[in-house]
Amino acid sequence: MTDRQEQWLAAEQLALTLTEGGMQRMAARTLAVFLFTDRESVTAGEIIEQLEASAGSVSSAIKSLLTVGLIERLPAPGSRREHYQLRENAWATLFTSQNAVIQAMLQAAAAGIATTASSDPAHQRLTQMHDFYEFLLGEIPTLLDRWHQQSEPSTPRDHRRA
Structure with missing residues (x-):
């Protein structure tokens, strides 16, 4: 198993724990993407691809994470897609x-x-x-x-x- 596969296994385990704690499943999996990404920001399309999920479910998850303050939109000059990142001090903001x-x-x-x-x-x-x-x-x-x-x-x- 590669390091990346091990990380994704840990991400899915974290998402499962969050789901058991009451978070919606797709919001938990989406949050795991933000926690484990090596990119500065991600787009909904990248999350859809990573999770092999529907656009609607990822859109709802992003909205949920924005609402509670865990993620934020980033300006992305020149891009037609919305970019998001885990908010600085996300847990405190929560x-x-x-x-x-x-x-x-x-x-x-x-x-x-x-x-x-x-x-x-x-x-x-x-x-x-x-x-x-x-x-x-x-x-x-x-x-x-x-x-x-x-x-x-x-x-x-x-x-x-x-």
């Missing part, structure tokens, strides 16, 4: 206010709160949901500061087995 899902959860909770009486159990549950996401967003800057301080050393850690 939990910030740039994450459209967290914002949507806050808005949905607020909308529910506005339509229920304060004595209604639904109001109390929705308030707890809203308070949790608001708390989470309030705590994230401190966590990210700690993360950036920890990850600053110029020498990356080697997590491979000896």
